[in-house]
Amino acid sequence: LYEHIIHNLLFPNTRYTLIGISEFMDSLRLIYSQKLFFNIDLPTQQQIDAHLISMGLIPEEKYYYGNEYLAVTDVYAEGDNVLVDLNGNLLFIDPIIKLKKPVSEVISYLEKRTQ
Numbered sequence: 130l131y132e133h134i135i136h137n138l139l140f141p142n143t144r145y146t147l148i149g150i151s152e153f154m155d156s157l158r159l160i161y162s163q164k165l166f167f168n169i170d171l172p173t174q175q176q177i178d179a180h181l182i183s184m185g186l187i188p189e190e191k192y193y194y195g196n197e198y199l200a201v202t203d204v205y206a207e208g209d210n211v212l213v214d215l216n217g218n219l220l221f222i223d224p225i226i227k228l229k230k231p232v233s234e235v236i237s238y239l240e241k242r243t244q
Contacts, residue, residue: 136221148160148162171213174205197229199235201227
Protein backbone atom coordinates (compact mmCIF):
# COMPACT_ATOMS: atom_id res chain seq x y z
CA LEU A 130 0.00 0.00 0.00
CA TYR A 131 2.72 2.48 0.95
CA GLU A 132 4.67 1.84 -2.25
CA HIS A 133 1.59 2.83 -4.25
CA ILE A 134 1.03 5.99 -2.22
CA ILE A 135 4.67 6.96 -2.74
CA HIS A 136 4.36 6.13 -6.47
CA ASN A 137 1.41 8.55 -6.76
CA LEU A 138 3.42 11.31 -5.10
CA LEU A 139 6.48 10.70 -7.29
CA PHE A 140 4.70 10.03 -10.58
CA PRO A 141 1.26 11.68 -10.54
CA ASN A 142 0.74 11.32 -14.31
CA THR A 143 0.67 7.52 -13.89
CA ARG A 144 -1.05 7.37 -10.53
CA TYR A 145 -2.66 4.19 -9.24
CA THR A 146 -6.31 4.08 -8.21
CA LEU A 147 -7.34 1.54 -5.58
CA ILE A 148 -10.44 -0.18 -6.94
CA GLY A 149 -10.88 -3.04 -4.51
CA ILE A 150 -9.62 -5.70 -2.19
CA SER A 151 -9.68 -9.41 -2.90
CA GLU A 152 -8.66 -12.60 -1.20
CA PHE A 153 -6.28 -14.87 -3.06
CA MET A 154 -4.40 -17.88 -1.71
CA ASP A 155 -5.43 -17.08 1.87
CA SER A 156 -4.19 -13.49 1.81
CA LEU A 157 -5.65 -10.10 1.02
CA ARG A 158 -4.70 -8.47 -2.28
CA LEU A 159 -5.15 -4.84 -3.23
CA ILE A 160 -6.47 -4.29 -6.73
CA TYR A 161 -5.34 -1.16 -8.56
CA SER A 162 -6.04 0.40 -11.93
CA GLN A 163 -3.84 2.74 -13.91
CA LYS A 164 -4.57 4.94 -16.91
CA LEU A 165 -4.13 3.29 -20.30
CA PHE A 166 -1.67 5.16 -22.51
CA PHE A 167 -1.66 5.30 -26.31
CA ASN A 168 0.92 6.58 -28.81
CA ILE A 169 3.87 5.77 -26.60
CA ASP A 170 7.45 4.76 -27.20
CA LEU A 171 10.44 3.70 -25.15
CA PRO A 172 12.60 6.51 -23.72
CA THR A 173 16.36 6.61 -23.86
CA GLN A 174 18.36 5.85 -20.76
CA GLN A 175 19.56 9.47 -20.85
CA GLN A 176 15.93 10.69 -20.63
CA ILE A 177 15.26 8.41 -17.65
CA ASP A 178 18.48 9.47 -15.92
CA ALA A 179 17.80 13.18 -16.44
CA HIS A 180 14.22 12.89 -15.18
CA LEU A 181 15.09 11.01 -12.01
CA ILE A 182 18.07 13.26 -11.27
CA SER A 183 15.80 16.30 -11.66
CA MET A 184 13.60 14.72 -8.96
CA GLY A 185 16.54 14.59 -6.55
CA LEU A 186 17.32 10.90 -7.09
CA ILE A 187 20.91 10.08 -7.89
CA PRO A 188 22.21 6.88 -9.51
CA GLU A 189 23.24 4.44 -6.79
CA GLU A 190 23.60 1.27 -8.83
CA LYS A 191 22.71 0.28 -12.38
CA TYR A 192 19.04 1.25 -12.92
CA TYR A 193 18.76 2.13 -9.21
CA TYR A 194 18.24 5.77 -8.16
CA GLY A 195 17.80 7.10 -4.67
CA ASN A 196 18.38 9.60 -1.94
CA GLU A 197 18.37 9.36 1.85
CA TYR A 198 14.59 8.72 1.90
CA LEU A 199 13.85 6.24 -0.86
CA ALA A 200 15.07 4.37 -3.91
CA VAL A 201 13.43 3.72 -7.27
CA THR A 202 14.56 0.77 -9.36
CA ASP A 203 13.49 -1.38 -12.29
CA VAL A 204 13.55 1.72 -14.52
CA TYR A 205 15.63 1.29 -17.63
CA ALA A 206 15.27 1.97 -21.33
CA GLU A 207 15.25 -1.69 -22.39
CA GLY A 208 12.37 -2.54 -20.02
CA ASP A 209 8.69 -1.74 -20.10
CA ASN A 210 8.28 0.11 -16.80
CA VAL A 211 9.08 3.52 -18.29
CA LEU A 212 7.46 4.81 -21.45
CA VAL A 213 7.48 8.19 -23.18
CA ASP A 214 4.44 9.88 -24.75
CA LEU A 215 4.35 12.01 -27.89
CA ASN A 216 5.00 15.15 -25.82
CA GLY A 217 8.18 13.69 -24.33
CA ASN A 218 6.62 13.06 -20.90
CA LEU A 219 8.02 10.02 -19.13
CA LEU A 220 5.45 7.56 -17.83
CA PHE A 221 6.64 5.41 -14.93
CA ILE A 222 4.30 2.44 -15.03
CA ASP A 223 5.48 -0.03 -12.40
CA PRO A 224 8.82 0.86 -10.83
CA ILE A 225 9.94 -0.77 -7.63
CA ILE A 226 10.05 1.73 -4.77
CA LYS A 227 12.01 0.98 -1.62
CA LEU A 228 11.78 3.10 1.51
CA LYS A 229 14.95 3.95 3.41
CA LYS A 230 13.14 5.81 6.21
CA PRO A 231 9.75 5.38 7.89
CA VAL A 232 6.86 6.02 5.50
CA SER A 233 5.70 9.11 7.41
CA GLU A 234 9.12 10.74 6.88
CA VAL A 235 9.16 9.82 3.19
CA ILE A 236 5.67 11.23 2.60
CA SER A 237 6.54 14.41 4.50
CA TYR A 238 9.70 14.81 2.41
CA LEU A 239 7.79 14.29 -0.86
CA GLU A 240 4.99 16.67 0.11
CA LYS A 241 7.51 19.41 0.96
CA ARG A 242 9.32 18.80 -2.32
CA THR A 243 6.15 19.42 -4.35
CA GLN A 244 5.15 22.66 -2.58
